[in-house]
Amino acid sequence: MKRISWLTLLMLLLAMALVACGGSGDAEPEADTGDTDTAAETDTDAEEADTSEEAAAELTCDDAIGCVEIAAGDPILIASALVITGPNESLGLDSQYGVEIAIEQRGEVAGHAVELQAEDEGCSAEGGQTAGQKIASNPSIVGVIGTSCSGAGVPMSQIVCAEGIAMISPSNTAPVLTDPESRQTCYFRTAHNDKVQGRAMAEYVFNELGLTKAAAIHDGDPYTEGLASVFRDSFIELGGEVVAFEAEAADATNVEPLLTSIAASGPEIIYYPVFIPLGSLITKTAKEIDGLEGVVLAAADGVQSPDFVDASGGAAEGMYVSGPDLGFGNDIYATFLETYQANYGSEPTAPFHAHAYDATMMLLNAIESVAQVGDDGSMLIGRQALLDALGSTSGMEGITGTITCDENGDCADPKIAVSQVQDGAFSSVWSYEP
């Protein structure tokens, strides 16, 4: 009985909602840009182009894929889609903090405040799809910072790009996302493409350290598997020998068997581009395995964080890590770290806050450069213009280096530093330019 009354109530409410809609239906039925009602699903581009006609008097939108209109006093809405729940959340939360700090430091953009709508992509393809649909369904979102995981980035880029929303990822590294054949035109990233980073370490190890026998370990995540594969292929191409290519579960608690196996194959260097938990476990354990005492250890930017050095104890001393060079250049990072500590009560927990900061700055700069501001303070942002502006970003000074986008949306500083852990800090020892 109770249930029936519940249902009835629900229906009543719906009915009321409908009445409400019907009542005001004659007011102004125009759809905003980006509205994809199934009924009118024919040709979104054409529809979007003409819906922005009602823009403020002197502002006219002549953008190929439509504009975002922001009334005077309203904030510019950008979204983030990072992994903020679940086992990988320290990766995504850290990036989100980077985004928030960038927004805070940038202040107003062309007279408008910036508001962040944070979504969770769950580090999975379906999570990326759902977050993408949510973002795509809100026509006032100008751009999105995300995703954390490449697996979520693939479906999400397809969805948000269909709406012309700019998307910049701070930590997707999978080559496929910026592959000219499969790249979505609105997709950019400030993280290093696996192709570049894996190659960088291979060259450093082979040419600079002069080692010829390598082992590589990944954890079954697209990021680590991609890097390890590129490293392997590049290393072999350079003339080295990969004596072991192994994998371990990311949440493994016992890596002694794995390392004993690897020790038996006699590598001179072990490359494990994994995240902090597994990375520090391997680092610590490797020192205690017979036969691995003198082996060089190397990892990628997934562990480039003070957390990693802490968690590994002294064992990380002397190991090599590839990634952006955060150590020199400018003092943006010092201010950034202070703000981070003050706002969130801890040191950064993952490396990609810096990339997220840069990605946000890049987006906000581009918005400022293309925004048309009217006399009354309202604003028009052309979507295609924004994408063009993002694509032509060059020489922007960021934390991770000089941000310059290539034609495929890879915007990370082409220079990759190989740093060594010295006295518990990362100090750059070599830099690679493809």
Added chain:
Amino acid sequence: MNEELRGTLKTGLVAGIVTLSLGMIGILVSFNNRFIVTDLVTLADLLLFGMAVLAGYLAASSLKQNSIVSKLLHGGLAGVLAAVPTFLLILLTLVWEDIRSSFINVEPDLIALVTLNNQSVVTGGILLLVVFGVAGMAGVGYALLPDRFRRPISMSLAWTIGSGVMSDILIGILRPRLSQDALRGLFGSTGLQPAPFVVLFVMLTAVFFWWQQGGQTRYQTLRQNLTPSQQKSSRRVSISLLVIFLLILPSLLGVYLSEIFNEVGRFVLMGLGLNIAIGLAGLLDLGYVTNFAVGAYIMALLTSSSEFGLDNPWSFWLAVPICVLAAMFTGFILALPVLKMRGDYLAIATLGFGEIIRVLARSDALKPVIGGAQGILQIPAAQIGGFLSQTLGYVLNPINNFLQRFELGILATNSNGEIVFGNPPQLYYLFILASLLMLFISRRLNNSRTGRRWMAIREDEDVAAAMGINTTNAKVLAFTLSAASGGLAGAIFAAKLGSIFPSSFELLISINVLALIIVGGLGSIPGVIVGAFALVGIPQLLSEFAEFRLLLYGIALIGMMLMRPEGLWPSEVHRREIKSDGDDETAVPVSVKP
């Protein structure tokens, strides 16, 4: 100390610990940015003072004596006590300045919030105690209200606050239908504007009050007084209304809510399948993700145009039956080794299968075949082309043209006259179709001989065997059929995503499906749908609170089970069993009785 005082103390302190927890785990600060009534009341305020009101209410309603003064005193005391742990925390931060290095969420913002933005922390803390005391008394006032007022008020408060919480969803629905200005009048950047909030609250209260005071009975008498033929036609009308409603739903909801519906649909499909194994046959399967993964991977392998696909990729419709068959075959094969295991041994063995699939999917060993960590990309969306879509187009296009006037629509053809199940509103029809199909099959199974055989096994396997039921065959059949729906869900999932990665096939899926069928009501088909909405749909709607979503999910699981152990929509049989005695078929058998 008398008993009633002790009860009040306990209520107050429990409320206090909950309040403290809300602050210390960061909920308050995070929810303080979220307005329910724009620029006036945040969700954090509601939670914080709501706890005090609740404490006062509980303390007052558990009192036996009737004197208003003593009720007020107890309520006030409970309210104050609800603030005491937080007050202690405030004092603690004065002594322990570095507290944030341990408790990361005890930040200045929190202290500012709980000291009501007072300059002096101590004064603020004392103020908090006072305010909580008053709020506690307000709770007593609430408890003193006669039932007939309190219930409609509670209901409408819940609905109004709910609309405030879901404001961004409501905005999403209303945006295409209302003007910018009208929207702005109703909603702020978050939450409802004060005036609409009050109006909605008053209106709902009136409606609920009317409903309770006579509307309900009048409605029932009205229904009872219908003649049989009238009843029949009213039934027909409501069913056709329902069908029309379901058909236009995606255009009503918009893209994002359709997407949520599809996610729910995916879990409904899996839930219906698992319900066969657990609900009907009593086989506790914790590895249901296996079937889902098989369906998805087979679909990817057959239809993908990437290097892992076939040279001549199949169409979705050809591949679906293969996916379902493959999942059934997997279910069959995996059923064989676990047939003799019972209860929790079965649970852990099936959980093991789920884990094996997950590990294999991302392994280097199978990378050449199924893509390993990098997954399989370029899976095309399902589509209908050619003659069929053109025929359908003749029917659909006029309807769409008509509905478009109301900003509504149904399944649509694209400019080439094809029907592509690419975006959520289109996919919705695919999920509806699949769900209806599985619903139909489930219903038939439920009432069939096989269904009764399974239920016999669920009740008591030994007795069932003694009655001449071939338990082995029946169990294998249950596993096999149960897998079919999972395979179907996986197949549609792959076509929906366009790319699949191993991270989509985690243990969490099995757990989620299990939880939703039990929360819905074990063995009940409507229960699966209700459970899926409760455990998949609502968390998606609350994605704004993503950081705390799983915390709330945990609380919701515990809460729902405590309040309705039989499930939200239990099956008739199950309800009878629980009503008659606690010790039903699945309850703990108390050893062997002599």
Added chain:
Amino acid sequence: MRRFSYIDLVLWLFRIGIIGVVLWGVTGKFILGVGNEYTVSDWLDFFVSGLSQGSLYALIALGYTMVYGVLFMINFAHGEFFMAGAMTSTVLVALPLQNAGYIDRFPLLSLLAIFVSAVLTSVLVAVLTERIAYRPLRNAPRLVPLITAIGASFFWQYYFRGLFGSSLLPFPEFAMFNGKIAFWGLDFQKADFAVIITSLLVMFGLQQFVQRTKTGRAIRAVAENKDAATLMGIDVNRTITITFIVGASMAGVAGVLYSIVFRQLNFVMGFIPGIKAFTAAVLGGIGSIPGAALGGLFLGIIEAIGPPLFLEGLGVAGSHQLKDVIAFTMLVLVLIFRPQGIIGERLAEKKA
């Protein structure tokens, strides 16, 4: 006696298949020399690391098995008791002690403080969980407490995440656990050795407690028959709470041991060990204390030795990634041969 059906045939094929694959792998490894060449000491290293991992599984599994023994419910939240103890003791005791320099000066006392705080937290969390999420459902269908257990598991994970943050916490380094120790000709990491010894002691103590003390007898009585136990004057609710306390204490101890070995913690650390411990408990025969110990050790060792032994011999790529596959296949194999677990009583037929 039932007649021989196709199921039996398939089961036999399955058994023969698994054993065949294992033999093939082993042959490949030792006779054909596929993959790396391992020395005897390498094999011993595999074994020893598996042993220490297994002891941890065993310790956690004991809690599972005890709760199962009395309540017949899978306490999914048990891994969270383990996490709660480890995280709280690290944040509130170990790290402050380290900052104050006490850990270097009084390592044993510090360690004691850490153990005590971990056990207390685990117990508190367990008792709360039992009181709120399990006790009201004592008479509900048994799947219902399974769901509340899952709910409790999520709740505690995110509760502790809220308290202490989601970043990785470093556990302080104890000088006494660095380096290696030789014992019976085997080389142990000192930390591993400490884990094995502590686990053995705790398990022995527990066995004595359950067999010898009055409370232990009460627990066994409740496990056997709640109604009869009530008639004998045993307070069932109190006994169940005690069971939870004992199980959670061991989870607390395991939490600290885990911290000592891995020196890094976060809020999801309880999940995988929890699942593994559950598997271990079932493997050994759920409800049986020596069974849980044995199951844990078996699981730890098979995970360590399995990949290099079977899979490398078969030439499988990335073999260590697949250790869970081996572990769970072995579980199924064991359960086919002995549906009640390695040394479980035949309660599979009777009760479960």
